[in-house]
Amino acid sequence: MEIVTASAAVGYIGKVEENSAKLYEDIAQKHPKDGETFLSLAKENRRNKKSIQYAYQGVISDKLEACFCFDNFDTDNYSIKTELPEGITYPDALRKLIDMEEKTQKFLLDAAKQSKSLVPDVSWIFERVGKKRTERIAKLRLMLDKIAK
Amino acid sequence: MTILEEPIKEVLTIKNYIGGEWVESKSEKILDVINPATQKVLAKVPVSTRGEIDEAVKVAKETFPMWRNTTPVARVRYLFRLKELMEEAFEEVSRVQTMEHGKTIDESRGETRRGIEMVEVATGIPSLMQGQLLEDIAVGIDEFAYRQPIGVFGIIGPFNFPFMVPLWFAPFAVACGNCIVVKPSSEDPISQTKIAELAEEAGIPPGVWNVVNGGRDVVTGMLEHPGIDGICFVGSTRVGRDVIYRKCGETGKRVIAQCGAKNFVLVMPDANLDRTIRSCMTSFYGNTGQRCLSGGNLVIVGEGLKEHEFNAFYEKIVNAFVKAASEIRVGYALDERVQMGPLRDKEKKQRLVGLVQKGVDEGAKLMLDGRNIKLIGDWPHDAFLNPSVFTEVTPDMYIAKEELFGPIANIMRVKTLDKAIEIIHNNPYGNASSIFTQNGKWTRKFVHEVKIGNVGINIGIVAPMAFFPFAGMKQSFYGVLHGQKESIDFFTDRKVVIQRWF
Numbered sequence: 001m002e003i004v005t006a007s008a009a010v011g012y013i014g015k016v017e018e019n020s021a022k023l024y025e026d027i028a029q030k031h032p033k034d035g036e037t038f039l040s041l042a043k044e045n046r047r048n049k050k051s052i053q054y055a056y057q058g059v060i061s062d063k064l065e066a067c068f069c070f071d072n073f074d075t076d077n078y079s080i081k082t083e084l085p086e087g088i089t090y091p092d093a094l095r096k097l098i099d100m101e102e103k104t105q106k107f108l109l110d111a112a113k114q115s116k117s118l119v120p121d122v123s124w125i126f127e128r129v130g131k132k133r134t135e136r137i138a139k140l141r142l143m144l145d146k147i148a149k
Numbered sequence: 150m151t152i153l154e155e156p157i158k159e160v161l162t163i164k165n166y167i168g169g170e171w172v173e174s175k176s177e178k179i180l181d182v183i184n185p186a187t188q189k190v191l192a193k194v195p196v197s198t199r200g201e202i203d204e205a206v207k208v209a210k211e212t213f214p215m216w217r218n219t220t221p222v223a224r225v226r227y228l229f230r231l232k233e234l235m236e237e238a239f240e241e242v243s244r245v246q247t248m249e250h251g252k253t254i255d256e257s258r259g260e261t262r263r264g265i266e267m268v269e270v271a272t273g274i275p276s277l278m279q280g281q282l283l284e285d286i287a288v289g290i291d292e293f294a295y296r297q298p299i300g301v302f303g304i305i306g307p308f309n310f311p312f313m314v315p316l317w318f319a320p321f322a323v324a325c326g327n328c329i330v331v332k333p334s335s336e337d338p339i340s341q342t343k344i345a346e347l348a349e350e351a352g353i354p355p356g357v358w359n360v361v362n363g364g365r366d367v368v369t370g371m372l373e374h375p376g377i378d379g380i381c382f383v384g385s386t387r388v389g390r391d392v393i394y395r396k397c398g399e400t401g402k403r404v405i406a407q408c409g410a411k412n413f414v415l416v417m418p419d420a421n422l423d424r425t426i427r428s429c430m431t432s433f434y435g436n437t438g439q440r441c442l443s444g445g446n447l448v449i450v451g452e453g454l455k456e457h458e459f460n461a462f463y464e465k466i467v468n469a470f471v472k473a474a475s476e477i478r479v480g481y482a483l484d485e486r487v488q489m490g491p492l493r494d495k496e497k498k499q500r501l502v503g504l505v506q507k508g509v510d511e512g513a514k515l516m517l518d519g520r521n522i523k524l525i526g527d528w529p530h531d532a533f534l535n536p537s538v539f540t541e542v543t544p545d546m547y548i549a550k551e552e553l554f555g556p557i558a559n560i561m562r563v564k565t566l567d568k569a570i571e572i573i574h575n576n577p578y579g580n581a582s583s584i585f586t587q588n589g590k591w592t593r594k595f596v597h598e599v600k601i602g603n604v605g606i607n608i609g610i611v612a613p614m615a616f617f618p619f620a621g622m623k624q625s626f627y628g629v630l631h632g633q634k635e636s637i638d639f640f641t642d643r644k645v646v647i648q649r650w651f
Contacts, residue, residue, distance in 0.1 A: 004478065007255045008485035057239055060262050062435060062442075062610050066255035067488040068427040068473075117424055 001075045006066040006119050009111050010056045012075055013126070014049045016104055019082035021045035027097075031090060034143060041136060048129045055125035069118040070111070078107045094144040098137055105133035152526075153483040156241045157248055161192035163338055163362055165201060166345040168208040169355020174201060174362070180335055185251040185491040185532035186481035192249075194338050197363035202330070202370035205359045209301040209328035210376045212356030217298045217326040219354075225272045225324055230351040232268045235261070235344075242343050244483060246312050249337035251490035251532065252436050253482040257312075263612070264316040264344075270615040270633055271320035277637050278325060290649045296641035298326030299403075300378040303371035305393070306341065307383045308334035308493050309439045309554075315341060317619070318381040318405070321636035323357060330359045330377070332367045336493055372396040379403030379639065381631070383441075385552075386578075386624050394627040403639060404628035407441065407621060409552045410580030413573050414444040414609065415595070417566070417586035418454055418462055424607070425585040426469045429558075432583070432609025434477055434489050434536050438556040439497075441625070442581045442603065442610050446542070446549055446559045448569045452591065463562050467540055471516045474536040474558065480525035487525055491532035492555060498532050501555035505537050508548040508557070513539040519556055544572045552578070566591055570598055579622030581611045602626060 003009050021042040028038035060066060080103045084093055108130030115123040163182070164171040174195030182192040216224070235242070239261055246257035280295030302322045306315040315331050322329050333341035341360055348358045361367055371377050372393070379402050382393045389408035397404035414432055416425055432444035449466050451459030482490035492498045502520055509515050519537035522530045534556055542549050542559040549559050563569045573582055583605030584595045592606050602620030603611035613619045618632030629639045 002486070004488060005253065005255050005485055007253070007258070011485055057258060057262065060255065060259045062256060062259045062263070062431075062440070062612050063608060064259070065427045065431045065609075066259065067253055067435065068430045118427060 003070045003073045003075065004068070006056060006060070006064075006069055006115065006122055009070060009073075009115070010052055010122065013052060013108065013111070016080055016082060016107075017045045017049035017052075020100065020104070023082050023084065023097075023100075027084075027093065037139065037143070041139075044132075044136070048132075052122075052125050052129065056122050059119070059121040065118040069115045071114065073110070073114055075107070078103045080104055080107060091144060091147050094140055094147070098140045098144070101133050101137045101140065105130050105137070108133070152481060153244060153254060153485065155248060155483065156244045157191050157339070160190055161339065161342075163192050163194040163342055165195070165197060165205070165362055166342070166349070166358070166360040167201075167205045168212070168359070169349065174198070176201070176363075182249060182337065182339060183494065184248050185493055185495075186528050188529045188531050192339055194335050194362050196335065197361050197367055199366050199370045202361050202363070202367045203374065205330045205361045206301055206371075206374050206376040208356045209330055209359055212354065213298075213300055213328050216328055216354065216357050219326070221275045221278055221324070221326070224326065225274050227351050227353045228268055228272045228320055228324055231320075231348055231353070232265060232272065234347040234350055235265050235268065238343070238347060239265075242312060242340060245339050245343060246337075247482045247490070249339045250308070250311055251482060251493060253487055253490055254485060256436055256482075260310055260313045263615070264313040266615040267313075267316040268320045271324040274321075274324035274637075277633065278641065280643075286647070290647060292645065292647045294643050294645045296325070296637065297644055299640065299642050301328050301330065301376055302379045302381060302640065303377045304329055304331045305368055305371070305380065305382045305384070306331065306333045308336040309436065309441075310383075311337040312340040312344070314383050316344070317383075317631055318636070319358070321631075322640045323353070325637065325640040327378075327640055328357050328359070330361055330371065332361055332363060332371065335362060335364055338362050372402075373400065375400070377402060379405075381405045383407040385409050390624065390627055397628070405631050405639060406627040407619065407631075408625050408627065409578060410441040410443075410625050411445045411550065411552050411576050411578045412443060412580060413446045413448055413569070413576075413582045415448045415450055415566070415569050415582070415584045415586075416466055417450050417452060417584065417588060417591055418458075419587045420585035421587065421607075422465070422469060426473050428585070428607070428609035429470060430473050430477065430488075433558040434474065434556045435610065437489055437492050437534075439493065439554050440610075442612055443554075444558065444583070444609060445553065446561055448572065449560065449562045450566055450569050451562065451564050452566050459562075459564070467516070467560055470558070470560065471538050474538050475517055477536050478525050479523065479533060479535050481528050484526060489536070489556065491528075492534060493532070495531040497555065498534050501534055501553065501557065504548060504553050504555070505557060508539050508542075508546070508559075511546045511548065512541070513546060513548060513559065514541040516540050544575060550576060566594060570595065574600055577624045580625035581605065583608055583611060
């Protein structure tokens with residue numbers, strides 16, 4: 001899906017955050033030992049979604065080029081998957097989650113770069129939420145390392 | 150991608166809101182409110198009678214003594230609640246705007262935000278409305294001035310910003326202690342019904358905030374009614390100057406008349422090409438060109454360039470502009486891929502189709518013909534027009550002089566900044582103009598010399614915030630400005646008191 005407008009970018013990432021939250025909630029039920037960590041990640045996903053919406057709705061105005069702030073920006077280039085195959089093993093599930101977080105991070109940081117000069121407040125929140133992904137990825141890697149040991 | 154969910158599911162019956170009651174009009178004349186993208190009927194709106202506007206003014210007048218004696222602090226608490234409710238309804242009212250007007254969802258949300266900002270600024274009335282005092286203007290004598298509300302104000306809304314424009318005035322009028330009667334555009338009246346519903350939910354007392362739907366009879370009724378103390382109008386210069394301003398002069402009413410425009414956008418040789426072009430797309434084609442701040446004429450200025458350099462620079466800008474305009478995605482604006490929606494209705498489209506032909510007949514070169522309709526999605530073509538671009542436009546052409554109010558851009562070339570300013574000054578309007586450059590000297594000269602109310606520097610749409618005046622000069626504006634301080638002046642009388650105690 002090609003994204004050209006701020007609305008489409010905000011709407012798309014909102015769906016990714018919501019679907020990621022649901023995914024973490026499901027995994028928390030299946031793997032209660034790490035349940036608390038997964039639930040905290042889900043909570044953060046929902047907080048991110050709200051922060052992005054507030055930033056966008058708080059500054060959107062006809063002075064800004066919201067309908068023209070993205071160029072050659074396609075979600076297909078990121079293929080963020082927020083579902084896990086049935087019967088996947090726990091280590092493989094963690095690997096998929098890391099992949100999802102890395103791709104989401106790349107999407108957010110690329111979106112931030114593209115929208116920087118035209119919709120700076122939205123760009124700033126994309127960047128902030130994107131950078132925070134580093135901690136999430138590290139957390140998931142640590143969990144994977146523990147299992148491997 | 151799917152279309153965002155439509156908040157209007159069935160045909161609405163628009164009622165008047167008078168004295169806190171939702172009243173069905175007695176008028177036999179009922180108009181359809183049509184979604185310009187789908188051509189489906191969204192609502193039935195009455196063309197209310199003279200008797201109905203008289204009734205609304207009577208109720209507002211009777212309510213005024215109670216409202217003016219409600220303290221400013223108490224009055225703005227209603228507005229705080231209204232703001233909260235508007236935030237809660239943010240997405241719904243934005244989508245309603247897209248459905249009834251056609252603008253993109255980004256543009257509708259921008260309009261909602263700007264409307265809410267007006268309410269936010271008006272909540273500062275307890276500070277903003279304060280007067281002045283000087284002790285001892287003579288020994289034992291003090292003088293002070295304070296502001297008092299005036300009475301009832303009529304607000305006449307345009308079709309192009311169905312949500313925001315009445316909010317340029319309504320919250321300030323009400324916060325200052327006045328009562329209002331709003332007449333929304335009959336083309337897209339649903340947004341003002343939604344706002345009145347929220348005002349009711351916020352608990353604003355019956356009779357303070359009234360809405361009467363209709364057309365010319367309602368406007369004439371407002372203009373001639375002795376119970377109305379002032380009029381706020383946004384629309385064409387012909388109506389604003391020749392009807393509203395003149396009639397308010399005759400009947401002694403205060404008036405804000407924000408009128409037509411023909412805005413120039415200057416591109417200097419050192420402009421950042423990519424950002425300038427994107428900004429121009431918003432300026433010329435945002436809101437489908439239906440706003441008084443839209444760019445109309447793009448002037449490519451060859452200041453300091455040799456002839457061959459200027460030719461190359463001109464070609465580069467024209468090519469980039471035409472390419473970007475040709476790539477604009479047009480369609481039903483609840484589709485988030487869409488960058489430009491339809492015109493408000495098919496009559497407006499037909500008028501613009503005629504103006505494109507007029508440009509051709511006048512000798513301008515049509516580089517991009519928006520009459521060739523290309524849409525995202527399968528929608529009736531009735532109100533859709535794609536972007537058009539003319540080059541070889543001269544200032545004497547009709548398309549260069551008059552406000553077209555649609556997605557048509559005229560490109561001109563001039564050698565110097567002085568010449569560009571001269572062309573702007575020869576145009577009768579003075580609403581907005583912008584310069585795209587990185588050069589401080591050129592910018593300073595432009596800002597200093599140009600006789601234009603709203604000036605942009607690397608900004609394509611010069612829309613002032615709620616806490617600044619919305620300016621306008623020449624034939625773009627008549628009466629008193631609006632904006633934070635100006636609004637307080639407009640909606641209040643000053644009373645000066647000199648006191649001595651024996």
